[in-house]
Amino acid sequence: MNKLLNLALLWCLANSATASEIELEKIHKEIDSVALERGVEALMADCHSCHSLKYVKYRDLIQMGLDKRKVDALRGEQLMDAPMMAEMPESDAIQSFGKAPPDLSLMVKAREGGDRYVYSYLLGYYTKPDGMLGNHIYPETRMPDPLGIAGATGTEQRVAIQGRARDIVSFLDWAADPHEVERLHLGNYVLAYLFVLTTLLYLVKQQIWSGLRRE
Amino acid sequence: MMDKARIQVLSDNDRRKFLIRLTSVVGAGGVAAACVPFVASMNPSSDVLAKSLTEVDLSSITLGAMLTVAWQGKPVFILHRTPEQIKSAESSNGGIDPELDSARVKHAEWLVVVGVCTHMGCVPNQEGPGWICHCHGSEYDHSGRVIRGPAPKNLEVPPYHFVTADKITIGLA
Amino acid sequence: MPGRLIEWIDQRFPLSSFVKHELTGYPTPYNLSYWWNFGFLAGFVLMLQVATGIFLAMHYKADVALSFDSIQHIMRDVNYGWLLRYMHATGASAFFFVIFIHMARTLYYGSYRAPRELLWWTGQGLLLLLMATAFMGYLLPWGQMSFWGATVITNLFRATPFIGDQVVIWLRGDYTVGDATLTRFFALHYLFPFLIIGAVIVHLVALHKVKSSNPSGIDLAHKDNIPFHPYFTIKDLYGLGLFLMLYSVFVFFLPDSLIEPANNIPANPMQTPNHIVPEWYFLPFYAILRSVPNMVGGVLAMGLSVMMFAFMPFLDRSRIPGGAHFRPIYRLQFYLFLLDMLVLGYVGYTPPTDQTLLIGEVATLYYFGSFFFIPFVSKLEERWLIARGLPPEVISLMESEARALKKQNRKHGRRREEDQA
Numbered sequence: 042m043n044k045l046l047n048l049a050l051l052w053c054l055a056n057s058a059t060a061s062e063i064e065l066e067k068i069h070k071e072i073d074s075v076a077l078e079r080g081v082e083a084l085m086a087d088c089h090s091c092h093s094l095k096y097v098k099y100r101d102l103i104q105m106g107l108d109k110r111k112v113d114a115l116r117g118e119q120l121m122d123a124p125m126m127a128e129m130p131e132s133d134a135i136q137s138f139g140k141a142p143p144d145l146s147l148m149v150k151a152r153e154g155g156d157r158y159v160y161s162y163l164l165g166y167y168t169k170p171d172g173m174l175g176n177h178i179y180p181e182t183r184m185p186d187p188l189g190i191a192g193a194t195g196t197e198q199r200v201a202i203q204g205r206a207r208d209i210v211s212f213l214d215w216a217a218d219p220h221e222v223e224r225l226h227l228g229n230y231v232l233a234y235l236f237v238l239t240t241l242l243y244l245v246k247q248q249i250w251s252g253l254r255r256e
Numbered sequence: 257m258m259d260k261a262r263i264q265v266l267s268d269n270d271r272r273k274f275l276i277r278l279t280s281v282v283g284a285g286g287v288a289a290a291c292v293p294f295v296a297s298m299n300p301s302s303d304v305l306a307k308s309l310t311e312v313d314l315s316s317i318t319l320g321a322m323l324t325v326a327w328q329g330k331p332v333f334i335l336h337r338t339p340e341q342i343k344s345a346e347s348s349n350g351g352i353d354p355e356l357d358s359a360r361v362k363h364a365e366w367l368v369v370v371g372v373c374t375h376m377g378c379v380p381n382q383e384g385p386g387w388i389c390h391c392h393g394s395e396y397d398h399s400g401r402v403i404r405g406p407a408p409k410n411l412e413v414p415p416y417h418f419v420t421a422d423k424i425t426i427g428l429a
Numbered sequence: 430m431p432g433r434l435i436e437w438i439d440q441r442f443p444l445s446s447f448v449k450h451e452l453t454g455y456p457t458p459y460n461l462s463y464w465w466n467f468g469f470l471a472g473f474v475l476m477l478q479v480a481t482g483i484f485l486a487m488h489y490k491a492d493v494a495l496s497f498d499s500i501q502h503i504m505r506d507v508n509y510g511w512l513l514r515y516m517h518a519t520g521a522s523a524f525f526f527v528i529f530i531h532m533a534r535t536l537y538y539g540s541y542r543a544p545r546e547l548l549w550w551t552g553q554g555l556l557l558l559l560m561a562t563a564f565m566g567y568l569l570p571w572g573q574m575s576f577w578g579a580t581v582i583t584n585l586f587r588a589t590p591f592i593g594d595q596v597v598i599w600l601r602g603d604y605t606v607g608d609a610t611l612t613r614f615f616a617l618h619y620l621f622p623f624l625i626i627g628a629v630i631v632h633l634v635a636l637h638k639v640k641s642s643n644p645s646g647i648d649l650a651h652k653d654n655i656p657f658h659p660y661f662t663i664k665d666l667y668g669l670g671l672f673l674m675l676y677s678v679f680v681f682f683l684p685d686s687l688i689e690p691a692n693n694i695p696a697n698p699m700q701t702p703n704h705i706v707p708e709w710y711f712l713p714f715y716a717i718l719r720s721v722p723n724m725v726g727g728v729l730a731m732g733l734s735v736m737m738f739a740f741m742p743f744l745d746r747s748r749i750p751g752g753a754h755f756r757p758i759y760r761l762q763f764y765l766f767l768l769d770m771l772v773l774g775y776v777g778y779t780p781p782t783d784q785t786l787l788i789g790e791v792a793t794l795y796y797f798g799s800f801f802f803i804p805f806v807s808k809l810e811e812r813w814l815i816a817r818g819l820p821p822e823v824i825s826l827m828e829s830e831a832r833a834l835k836k837q838n839r840k841h842g843r844r845r846e847e848d849q850a
Contacts, residue, residue: 096501100306122306146501150685151693217693218685220504220511227512228681235677238286239670241279246663248272253459253655283666293509297484301506 065178068160068210074106080212081107083205085115087187088145091134094125096146097216105215138183149210150217156210163206166191309427311419314366322382324371327426331371331379332414333387333400334424337364341398350401353410357399360413368424369400370414375407387411451637456654457661458643464538465641466668467531472629473669474524479622481517482566485510489569491615493608496571497695515684521563522687523676525710528559532738537763539745539752540642546742548635553739555628560711560735562621565614567708568606572692577705579606579614585718588728605698645826646751650833704780712777713770717796719781720789730793737800744800747807749814755823758810762799769795 081102099116103109116123127134131141152158158178165178166186174191176182186192188206193199215221310327317323317336324331337345342364345357361367371379373389380387380396385403387396395404400411416426438444488507490499503510532552535541541549568579583600587593602609643649679687687709691702707715717734721727745759753760769792776789 096498096505098303098306101505122303147693150688151690153690155690218504218511224511224515224681224684228677231677231681232674234286234289235670235674238279238282239667239674241275241282242663242667242670245275245279246667248275249659249663252272253660293512294480294484296508297510297513298487299508301488301502301508301510303502303506 065154065157066161066164068157068207076208076211077105077215078107078111080208080210080215081105081115083209084145084212087205088209089125090128091138091142091184092145093127093142094146094216095144097125097219098122099125101219104219140183142184145213145216147217149213156214159213160206160210163188163209164190164203168192309425311423311425313423315422319365325426327370327414332426333367333369333371333382333411335367335369335398337367337398345397345399348397350397350399350410351403352405352408353402355399355401355410357401360399360401360410362416362418366424367398367400368413368416368426369411371411373407374402374409374411375405380411452658452662453656455637455657456651457641457657458645458649459653459655459660460643460645460649461641461661461664462644463664463668464530464534465643466665467527467534468636469665470527470669470672471524471531473672474520474527475622475625475629478517478520478524479626481513481520482619482622484513485517486619489615491569491612493571493611493696496569496611500570512680515680519676519679519684519687521566522679522708522710523672524559525563527672528556529710532556533767535642536738536741536766537753537760538642538644539646539750539759541738541741542745542752543742544639545635545642548632548639549742550739551628551632551635553736555625555632556738557735558621558625558628562618562625563708563710565618565621568611568614569618570692571611571696572689573694573696573702574689574692574705576606576696576698577701578707579610581705583610585728585731588725607698644751644754645823646749646754647827647830648834650830650837652833653830706778709774709778712775713773713796714777716773716777716789717793719777720786720793730797734793734796737797740800741803744803745807746804747811749811749819750823750827755819756807756810756814758806758813762803762806765795766799769799 098121099112099119100121102112102115107115112121127142134142149156149159154161162176162178162182165176167175167177168191169175174186188202190199190202190206193202218224308328310325310332312323312325312334314334314336317334319336320338320341322333322335324333326332335341342357345367346364349356358364360369371387373380373391373394375389375392375394378389378391380389380394385395386398386400388394389396389407392406393404394402394407396407396411397403400413402408402410414426415428416424418424435445439446485503488499488503488510490496500514503514505511507513535549535552564578564582568575583597583606586596586600589596598604600610601607602613640648640654689706691705694702706712714731714734718727718731721730747756747759749756753763772788772792773796776785776792779785781789
């Protein structure tokens with residue numbers, strides 16, 4: 042019975058492996074504030090006209106490490122306390138694309154594959170034989186190739202676009218989880234503390250139990 | 257209950273005492289540190305803190321009129337004082353909580369005070385000598401100083417500064 | 430001064446005698462292994478969930494228009510809100526992890542057997558309460574998985590005879606999972622932990638009546654019991670340290686590994702995600718639901734699969750002590766059952782195909798079969814073990830404990846006679 046189930050399980054796993062989807066590209070995301078700054082500037086230029094980040098407020102960018110004057114330049118007429126809403130009203134976007142462009146605040150958390158998915162998607166555009174745009178990762182997409190990867194000629198241009206996509210995704214990573222750096226930092230301290238405490242508790246336990254002499 | 261003869265507990269020795277004490281201190285420190293996030297979570301969140309600045313345009317307030325604006329959710333009275341009101345305010349030191357009028361204003365014609373009675377936190381009405389709090393009958397003059405109890409202190413002057421001649425920002429920074 | 434204070438209290442409240450009876454003098458078998466740490470850990474996680482939950486409730490809004498936003502408010506704006514929420518979300522998984530091990534230990538060592546049936550059944554009740562609480566809490570973030578999970582689970586009640594559809598609408602307070610559902614789930618999610626605390630007290634009262642089981646499966650005489658405090662308080666605390674390290678790895682370094690990506694998309698009643706899965710702790714039971722082709726049958730099978738554990742005191746007919754410890758066939762059954770749970774979990778996770786459906790059906794049959802055959806197998810095993818002869822150390826242990834217990838009872842009886850005289 043056991044053997045049969047094992048075999049069945051193996052068979053099943055093997056099948057699912059062959060049916061796996063297109064491989065996502067690896068992303069070496071960056072968390073230094075220079076990359077994040079490039080990322081938010083690229084996002085404002087390439088994405089923000091249609092996509093909102095309604096859970097990110099302009100003042101949060103100062104927390105991210107951006108200079109206050111740069112935030113002032115990015116926000117324009119918007120208040121410091123205003124969320125980063127798209128320039129294009131949602132109704133106009135629906136008219137142009139048939140559906141509302143999704144909010145990007147949680148985008149890297151809302152997709153299976155996370156930042157690798159978004160990165161691969163941005164770089165997944167190609168020109169079909171009939172001249173139309175296609176996307177390897179999300180074929181039904183209505184978004185036109187925002188970074189121009191499909192029309193890229195030459196390695197140099199491709200590398201530049203890949204860098205831009207990486208910056209944007211690095212920023213989106215921050216936007217989805219602004220406290221990540223703080224969390225990892227705190228986590229190290231907590232684990233170090235727990236290690237010390239647990240070691241001490243173990244020693245106390247040995248001490249107390251060593252007092253137990255059974256005949 | 258236990259058969260003491262068969263299970264012998266070794267008497268405490270120094271090493272053991274020290275170890276237990278050290279572990280207790282380290283453990284208690286951890287418990288105290290673990291309380292920090294819980295306590296901190298009840299403090300104002302960052303979006304509430306961001307609301308602690310209020311900008312007010314003074315140009316629409318006519319002479320003798322008062323504008324009430326919200327700062328940190330509390331009413332702030334901005335009174336455009338007339339020359340008579342300024343004169344009467346400057347001529348006295350208040351009553352219960354003596355204070356110079358010049359210490360309470362930045363420009364004599366503009367009085368900016370938090371409109372919360374220093375007794376039990378009601379909002380006083382503009383009437384009589386300046387303001388009267390209807391909860392317990394405290395009276396304030398045109399400098400916001402208490403002139404009749406039971407309020408113990410003058411109306412609080414919030415931190416503010418003039419951005420331009422007719423624009424102020426209430427709150428720090 | 431402390432001595433006088435305690436004396437003052439003792440004249441009005443049995444503090445010292447309570448501490449002595451339940452802690453410093455509470456007799457605990459000396460031979461408990463680390464598998465006996467998990468009851469304490471479950472109690473700790475319960476307290477952790479209550480504490481983080483209460484502080485989260487100070488910022489959460491149970492309203493379909495606001496709840497998703499309020500979670501983001503907690504994650505971004507509230508001081509350490511991200512920590513409280515990740516602790517609470519990870520804590521739910523930790524709770525089931527600890528409880529499943531606690532249950533597996535009971536099953537392995539046969540701790541459910543007489544006189545511990547009520548202890549086991551109160552535990553079964555606690556499992557049901559825990560599942561209900563976890564399920565209702567999962568709706569609160571109002572993400573896609575929250576919404577569709579709640580839709581599917583409330584629909585299970587359509588299997589109620591005659592009034593199924595009305596029951597579902599009554600549960601939801603709406604035609605679909607909506608604002609009324611969210612608000613009542615929040616109210617109940619806040620209430621149930623206190624019912625759980627009450628049930629835990631009953632569980633502990635039952636435990637302190639029958640005392641802890643131990644790996645030998647034999648009730649130990651006084652000579653082999655040691656006071657709970659300090660021996661097991663320190664052992665529990667050491668175990669807690671190890672547990673907290675594992676827990677912190679998830680809270681600080683892998684918090685999103687336990688949250689489905691689709692739950693970061695606000696609930697949309699117009700569109701079901703392509704692949705909806707329950708939380709990992711429900712997967713085996715969910716697989717059983719899907720494996721039965723008939724709706725009512727599936728719901729019944731799923732309900733029964735959770736409740737099957739309660740029958741163990743009746744199903745296990747063997748008198749050999751120590752559960753799987755001294756019983757090779759029961760041990761094999763135990764491990765096969767664990768494997769079956771894993772297979773069911775895998776089936777519950779994958780989208781249904783012909784293969785997984787078949788595997789699910791076989792695993793479901795095995796699940797119920799393993800319970801069904803226990804009475805016969807355990808009786809046969811007992812006969813075989815007695816014919817073969819138990820290991821000599823078990824026999825000598827049984828004999829020595831029986832002698833000690835007899836002596837102890839005689840002493841006890843004599844004292845009682847003296848008292849009466």
